Amino acid sequence: MAEEAPVVKDTTVTPPGADAELMQRMFATMHLIRTFEERAAEEYMRGNIGGFLHLAIGEEAAVVGSVLALRPTDPITSTYREHGQALARGSEPRAVMAELFGRETGLCHGHGGSMHLMDRERFFFGGYGIVGGSIPLAVGLGFAISYRQEDGVALVMFGDGATNQGVLGESMNMAKLWSLPVIFFCLNNQYGMGTAVDRASADTQLTKRADAFGIPAHRIDGMDVLAVQQAVSDAAHHARTQHDPVMIEAIAYRYRGHSMSDPDRTRPEDEKARWRARDPLVTFERILLGEGLVTAEELAAVRDANQAAVDDAVAFANDSPPVPETALADDVYTDPWSDDSRGSARMPRRSE
Numbered sequence: 377m378a379e380e381a382p383v384v385k386d387t388t389v390t391p392p393g394a395d396a397e398l399m400q401r402m403f404a405t406m407h408l409i410r411t412f413e414e415r416a417a418e419e420y421m422r423g424n425i426g427g428f429l430h431l432a433i434g435e436e437a438a439v440v441g442s443v444l445a446l447r448p449t450d451p452i453t454s455t456y457r458e459h460g461q462a463l464a465r466g467s468e469p470r471a472v473m474a475e476l477f478g479r480e481t482g483l484c485h486g487h488g489g490s491m492h493l494m495d496r497e498r499f500f501f502g503g504y505g506i507v508g509g510s511i512p513l514a515v516g517l518g519f520a521i522s523y524r525q526e527d528g529v530a531l532v533m534f535g536d537g538a539t540n541q542g543v544l545g546e547s548m549n550m551a552k553l554w555s556l557p558v559i560f561f562c563l564n565n566q567y568g569m570g571t572a573v574d575r576a577s578a579d580t581q582l583t584k585r586a587d588a589f590g591i592p593a594h595r596i597d598g599m600d601v602l603a604v605q606q607a608v609s610d611a612a613h614h615a616r617t618q619h620d621p622v623m624i625e626a627i628a629y630r631y632r633g634h635s636m637s638d639p640d641r642t643r644p645e646d647e648k649a650r651w652r653a654r655d656p657l658v659t660f661e662r663i664l665l666g667e668g669l670v671t672a673e674e675l676a677a678v679r680d681a682n683q684a685a686v687d688d689a690v691a692f693a694n695d696s697p698p699v700p701e702t703a704l705a706d707d708v709y710t711d712p713w714s715d716d717s718r719g720s721a722r723m724p725r726r727s728e
């Protein structure tokens with residue numbers, strides 16, 4: 377059985393410290409991600425996107441709350457379910473859609489596809505196809521920050537399924553031992569593919585993974601964008617000022633199957649309905665309107681602008697040339713000692 381839905385908070389009061397401009401940006405970004413991914417699903421069905429396509433529809437609050445709580449120069453790594461993180465970081469919808477389409481104009485020149493988006497300029501160190509694989513990369517990014525005596529924070533987003541990979545313990549141990557500013561952000565959508573967390577984990581309180589290393593850990597409502605933003609802001613402050621890692625476990629739910637090839641027949645219908653009733657976009661829209669932070673007309677304008685951006689991104693991807701076969705081995709084999717190869721792999725300095 378999956379987690380019970382946390383009690384829906386009827387948030388009628390703007391939380392202290394909430395910033396209207398930030399809240400509007402959160403809504404616009406969540407809506408952009410939702411619109412983008414719904415369209416990506418359609419394009420996949422049309423055969424315009426090959427390979428795998430993992431959607432985070434339903435998880436937008438966890439994605440946006442965490443990315444917008446960080447500075448744009450704080451490096452992030454993620455899983456294969458990472459379109460939202462790239463968009464929230466400011467990657468162009470055109471470049472992201474073209475990457476999904478496997479086109480030369482894509483974010484990674486069409487070589488990465490849906491699971492391997494990366495945007496070095498925006499300190500987004502990418503999606504990763506191997507479950508848990510990006511966790512040690514974030515520790516490396518945290519090490520780079522510490523070594524250069526900068527005040528950044530590295531955040532890695534991983535799923536509940538990844539918490540049973542040994543590499544999480546290895547990474548947490550090193551991060552704590554070396555006092556690295558890393559936020560271990562577990563987006564617990566309560567399933568790894570079709571397997572519920574209590575069928576895969578002997579202890580479903582996933583924050584306990586951090587206890588063994590003396591890392592502070594907090595379980596939060598991942599469907600509430602304000603709760604996520606607050607928790608990640610606090611974690612980032614702690615990591616920056618104390619040079620200490622933090623774990624956050626955000627309880628959320630994805631509204632679609634694991635990937636486009638999963639018909640999602642095994643999760644109970646009543647469970648899906650319960651979580652759909654907590655749609656993070658609907659809940660947040662209600663708060664914004666109720667608090668008078670936005671008008672219905674302004675929300676309609678945001679929706680129209682996002683729809684236009686996604687339509688434009690699809691037209692751009694469609695019109696872009698596919699990756700030629702001659703590029704098949706590009707970026708696969710390299711000379712590890714060339715300046716070019718080191719330049720592309722390393723983390724840029726904040727002044728770059």
Ligand SMILES: Cc1ncc(C[n+]2csc(CCOP(=O)(O)OP(=O)(O)O)c2C)c(N)n1
Nearest residue numbers: 457505506507535536537538565567568569
């Ligand atoms: C090391 C490894 N083992 C197995 C897989 C196959 N696999 C892909 S996604 C997935 C489930 C992971 O679930 P979770 O970490 O909860 O992330 P979610 O998909 O729910 O976002 C598995 C087992 C893989 N990609 N990598």
Ligand SMILES: [Mg+2]
Nearest residue numbers: 535536567568
């Ligand atoms: Mg999961």
